[in-house]
Amino acid sequence: MMSEKVAIIAANGGLFDAYKVFNIATAAAASEKEVQIFFTFEGLNLIHKQGMHHLEMPAGKEHFAEGFEKANTPTIPELVEMAQELGVKFIACQMTMDVMGLTKEDFVNGIEVGGAVTFIEFAKNAAPTLTF
Amino acid sequence: MNITKTLDAKGLACPMPVVRTKKAIDTINSGEILEVLATDKGALSDITAWAKSGGHTLLEQKTEDDILYFYIQKA
Structure with missing residues (x-):
């Protein structure tokens, strides 16, 4: 029996990272999978209310901006909304938030705050578990 | 073929075609x-x-003038 859960760890905060995380998450959710994303360290950028509008491309790759526009890719805020609409659950890492002085209000609505154990409990019978 | 609903996902990039398809199929009945x-x-x-x-059935897929057409029967 195939697992009906997909567990994703988002540990990086750039624009490319965001696309990798949210494309896989929305595709999985659209395929009737139960999806949770654990956002930790720089990954918290991806769901930060202001930060998610200003995600950067890796140094030297800025010329891809044109490609994104030409390919008509959805924006990250659009993908975040889409993911939540499809039932993807976002968990923000409590420890990272404490270190960075962030509170739940700094993030998009509807997230949960939790520790690594919360995520591990979900991920223990998820396949695949992906890290970005 | 008796088409119940048409989804125009032209111009959309991954993952939107699949996301929109999922939303559209949720609005029709089994067998449609x-x-x-x-x-x-x-x-x-x-x-x-x-x-x-x-578990849906892809009844037919064709490509005309660079447009992909899919006919999906809901499970």
């Missing part, structure tokens, strides 16, 4: 047919795989 139009080349394998994972 959804027609999907897309131009994202990745949709060819993606929508095919998506239909399979959901």
